[in-house]
Amino acid sequence: MNIIEIRELKKNYPLGTTTVHALRGIDMNIIEGDFLSIVGPSGSGKTTLLNIIGCIDSASEGSVKIGGVEITSLNDIEVTDMRLNRIGFIFQTFNLIPVLNVVENVEFPLLLMKKFTKAEVRKRADKLIDEVGLTDHAHHRPAELSGGQRQRVAIARALVTNPDIVLADEPTANLDSVTGGQILELMKEMNRIEKTTFIFSTHDENVLRYARDILKIRDGVLVKE
């Protein structure tokens, strides 16, 4: 079953008087439960592609379906709900909320959903914090954590809502290779436990061994091996 279906996707950025063609026509299907890596050099369009799949950027042309829903025609409120309920994000720079501690950061998306009791929220957050191995640091603020620990919090936060897809844009780029490896192992473990589809981008060929499927991207188009 395809969780994501992309047809003829183009993305143009106006830049001064010229136009940057960041994506020049992408066609792809991603099956549910995949652990997919999108690999390509800097500037090849990885972030742009993930942003469009993640409903935080809009396509210029083409069609993007997530779970059968055409997202290019949704309004801002619907798109926001889509992100909240079906997508989890992991960022290169971790992007935790600095004024919230670990538990609070993980609880954050659940609170936005407004459909769980305080106790349910806490239970679910605790479970994920345990799974990423940060129970001892649950009440620390992000500034008190190492890069690897922060990314673990981000993973817990991305998964806490039980999303269909987790998008990770170069999740290991700001980490040393050992920690980066541990993070990818963790992601893969979570993919196994939670059956969530993972898509992560990287420009580092070394991390590809963690991926189940690999898509190469260059100058806004997918290239065959």
Added chain:
Amino acid sequence: MKFLIMISLRNLLRQKRRNILLGSAMAFGVLILVLATSFSHGISDIMFNKIVAYVAGHVNVSIREGKGQMISIFRDRDRLVKIVKEKTGDKLKDYDEGIGIFLRAIGNGKAENMVLVGVNMNKTYSDEQRKEYEESFHMIEGMFRDLLSTDVENPVILSKEKAALLNVKKSDTIRVRFNNIYGQTQSARLTVTGIMSNDNIFMQGVMFVEIKNIKEMMGYRPYESTAIHITLKNPQADAVQIADSIHEALKPGPAFIAADLSANGIRAKATIIPYMGNDDAMKKIISSSFTLISGKMDDVLMKSGVMVSDRIAAKLGLTPGSKMEFRYKPKFEAKIIPHSVEIKGVFRSDMTTGSDTVYMHEALFYPKFYDRVPDLTADVKDAFLPSPEAPFYKALGTEWVLLDRTRDSDEMRKKYRSISKRKIKAAAVDVNSMYESASDVLKLEGALNIITFGAVLVLFFIIVVGVINTLRMTIRERTREIGTIRAIGMQKKDVRTIFILESVFLTLFASAAGTILSFITMWLMSLKTFNVIDNPMGILLVKQHLYFLPTIGGVVKNILLILAISVVTAYFPAKRAAGMRAADALRHYE
């Protein structure tokens, strides 16, 4: 929502330096604003409830008669008081006969110009009033109640300053010279029964005697009233409306005397009706409406003019030049005094003039009428009164002349100027609210409002500039964070709310701090004693201290105003922040 509040509160603590700076500026603005409103409220309180209430009342009813219309004398006190009570109802705080006279006071070898004011000691005062009086008139010797003493002649209380100037002590006699209501120079002896210390320099030149004594000295009879000063519970709200309704109730009825005439040993009943002769228009109306059988109209229109109907003339055998007597039962006096007048004309009576009637020039009529107001309940039923449709009705006199209401002191002054030209013979009744009689004092309120407005303006700029700049910096710094929370799934309006709440909390804390500081400042400022002697600003002090009157309502109003300004100011940057595209925000690196 709780969650958004938590985030915005924590965010507020992030840029401590910046927010403390902006918060201090806001707090300072609030401090100034609360100080300004409390001070100006204190001043209005002094003005409305102390100065204006003492000097002229919030509403005053005066009635002036006689030459130059300088004497305020209402001939039927009960009637006036009844109207005042009826029209003020439960809005009335107090009413008083206001009487004060300028006089020359001679003490032990020293003389001084002073003001003598009557106070009503027979009234029961509320605890609040008693406290107010005791606070403003601090008795050094004797007691206020001593004014009621009948053991000594005209007990008087004066300030220690004036007592020193006149070189008098308790029990000494002060001789005073003044003009009574009839314009005659009078002298009287006052006995010092009390000496007070008053911080209000206006009050230092005032001596107090019991109202009954001062009225007697001035020549008032017990049933007569001076001007009535009305103090209201809520003067700013009610003064004008109450002045209007008292004015309405004071519309005069026709003036007339149901008299017994006698001449040549014959008696007859007739109505004596005054006509106005003070201007040419009125004279014309009279001369064209009455036909004289004998006598000259020119004589009738003089100040001594009297014309009788043909029927009365025939009955009493009257011709121009002959004299007749008239008498009537006064309302208040037991003794009936006959008046003698000379007939100037005999008119042909008809339905409109009435046949048992005497028409009398107002100059002749009113002094007698006012001196002994007729009992209008006795014998009036058979009295003939011309119908309002009569062509000369407009030229007939009324019980008094009711002056038009005015809206401010300029209008009031204009009114008085035109009155003095009209040479009214009847008494002129005037109803004023403090907005006319004390508008000069009230102008001060306007000035204070400008100060307050200035404070609001300063605060407004602090908030607008401060909040916009702070938010702009904050939003730039947190751009990626905004992108993150939007990516995670927070709706635009919640992002906006977080930023607005941040400003609201900053404003609230700053307002609280500013309010607390302002109360400390007010307390410190009112500790200081000011020794103002002969400085008009002294009236703004209470017991030589600055007087602040903060109200919960006022403080809350100020804080709400400031909150409103900061919400409106924060709204636009917050909206822009929330409207950022998440993808762009996430790519933002400082």
